[in-house]
Amino acid sequence: MSEKTPAADAGSAELQRSHSTQAEEPAVKVKTPWWHSVVEAGSATQIVIAAAVAIAIGVAVSSTVENIPAAAVTLVGIPGRLWLRALRACVLPLIVTAIVLAVQRLRKMSGGGQKLARVTIIYYVGTTLLAIVISTILTDLVWARQMQRVGEASLQVDEADADTYEERKAVAIHMVVQDMFDSLIPQNVVHSLANDALLGILVTAVVVGYMLKPTSHIVRALEEIEELITKIIGFLIKIAPVGVFFLILPNLFKLNIRDVGHNLGILIGGGVANMFIHLFIVLPILFFALTRQNPYAYWAKCSPAWLTAWGSSSSAATLPVTMKCVAARGVPYTINKFTVPLGCLVNMDGTAIYFPLCVVFLAQTQGLSLTPADYTIVCLLSTLASIGTTPIPSASLVLTVMIAQSVNVPITGMYGVIIAIDWFLDRFRTALNVSGDLYAAAVIYKITGIEDPPEEEGMVGEVRDNTERV
Numbered sequence: 164m165s166e167k168t169p170a171a172d173a174g175s176a177e178l179q180r181s182h183s184t185q186a187e188e189p190a191v192k193v194k195t196p197w198w199h200s201v202v203e204a205g206s207a208t209q210i211v212i213a214a215a216v217a218i219a220i221g222v223a224v225s226s227t228v229e230n231i232p233a234a235a236v237t238l239v240g241i242p243g244r245l246w247l248r249a250l251r252a253c254v255l256p257l258i259v260t261a262i263v264l265a266v267q268r269l270r271k272m273s274g275g276g277q278k279l280a281r282v283t284i285i286y287y288v289g290t291t292l293l294a295i296v297i298s299t300i301l302t303d304l305v306w307a308r309q310m311q312r313v314g315e316a317s318l319q320v321d322e323a324d325a326d327t328y329e330e331r332k333a334v335a336i337h338m339v340v341q342d343m344f345d346s347l348i349p350q351n352v353v354h355s356l357a358n359d360a361l362l363g364i365l366v367t368a369v370v371v372g373y374m375l376k377p378t379s380h381i382v383r384a385l386e387e388i389e390e391l392i393t394k395i396i397g398f399l400i401k402i403a404p405v406g407v408f409f410l411i412l413p414n415l416f417k418l419n420i421r422d423v424g425h426n427l428g429i430l431i432g433g434g435v436a437n438m439f440i441h442l443f444i445v446l447p448i449l450f451f452a453l454t455r456q457n458p459y460a461y462w463a464k465c466s467p468a469w470l471t472a473w474g475s476s477s478s479a480a481t482l483p484v485t486m487k488c489v490a491a492r493g494v495p496y497t498i499n500k501f502t503v504p505l506g507c508l509v510n511m512d513g514t515a516i517y518f519p520l521c522v523v524f525l526a527q528t529q530g531l532s533l534t535p536a537d538y539t540i541v542c543l544l545s546t547l548a549s550i551g552t553t554p555i556p557s558a559s560l561v562l563t564v565m566i567a568q569s570v571n572v573p574i575t576g577m578y579g580v581i582i583a584i585d586w587f588l589d590r591f592r593t594a595l596n597v598s599g600d601l602y603a604a605a606v607i608y609k610i611t612g613i614e615d616p617p618e619e620e621g622m623v624g625e626v627r628d629n630t631e632r633v
Contacts, residue, residue: 188578217409257483269501287506346360359479430580548562
């Protein structure tokens with residue numbers, strides 16, 4: 164047997180180091196031309212262009228055509244509705260698989276699961292309270308002073324709406340609290356699945372994910388379902404520009420700018436301005452302070468999510484797109500699958516901002532002023548009402564009545580004005596809610612430092628590559 168010389172050993176070691184260095188070198192990312200994102204299916208650029216064109220056409224038509232036929236609005240919106248229905252069909256399996264598998268991963272981490280849950284809840288509740296306080300201060304100091312008292316004729320409740328108002332007045336505060344807690348524990352899981360009781364489904368998924376053994380066949384089946392849903396969502400994102408265009412266009416046909424009066428203009432302008440401040444000042448400051456990243460660049464790269472939210476007016480329907488955008492930004496799947504579905508249901512900054520403005524609008528148009536004690540009650544009840552979803556039709560409108568009654572503000576005919584414009588402002592609320600979830604995922608990742616298990620790094624990297632166009 165021949166012996167290796169020291170020189171041969173040194174050469175072999177050098178060769179191994181060379182191979183090791185080559186293996187560790189990251190792959191060079193090839194730069195694509197600037198126009199590549201314009202022609203790439205489902206890119207953020209395509210979605211932005213589609214939304215801009217839809218807004219331009221919608222505003223031009225609504226401001227020049229006297230009466231747009233209802234049939235035209237309905238028919239134009241069919242492609243968008245079909246795309247939205249396809250997204251909503253992915254929500255339930257996505258929430259179930261995401262939460263169960265996320266809890267399974269967290270069980271493998273010593274203390275990681277408790278830390279993630281604690282940080283997520285504190286962050287969501289904290290940002291909601293911050294949104295309500297800032298909205299209340301701005302409403303009292305700025306918007307309330309510009310609202311005008313209306314005549315008795317405008318305050319009269321139409322007979323056609325009287326029954327609806329009385330029904331909503333019957334919703335007491337303690338019943339809202341009871342409904343919120345009841346929605347956490349479904350007494351019939353199948354019924355909850357059939358009726359989209361998402362909060363109860365999320366809680367059930369957490370319990371199931373904690374109880375299942377890692378080697379269970381159910382876990383393996385859920386992983387297969389997750390892979391299938393991911394492929395479906397990938398296809399839906401490719402056709403997202405078409406869906407977003409036909410979601411936005413028919414809704415702008417409903418907007419009649421000439422019918423917007425002074426008080427209604429203040430309500431719309433105040434609501435959008437309060438949301439704008441929270442989205443572009445408050446949340447970016449928090450994001451930069453905690454992550455040291457450019458918040459506006461991060462938000463712009465996630466444009467498919469908040470544009471879909473604006474067009475669909477549904478955080479739940481936007482959930483698949485939101486999770487794709489978060490994954491593309493490098494947030495680990497363990498955090499993504501826990502924080503984003505939870506935020507979709509409980510992180511409602513836009514809704515929280517809107518409640519104080521509506522109550523003050525109802526008060527000021529009657530010549531009433533709220534006291535500091537009234538504002539405190541409004542803040543507390545707005546926080547309670549915005550967290551979670553209640554099994555009540557038109558929940559935000561019903562809860563507005565409940566909050567107004569709690570500070571002795573009568574419900575008048577001006578409530579009909581809120582109902583008439585709610586569909587429009589709801590889109591801005593939803594876009595803000597989804598944007599808050601996008602920011603939260605990156606912030607919570609930075610605070611907790613939780614990474615995916617080593618055995619899943621290859622899979623996660625592959626998924627991120629596939630979602631890079633988002």
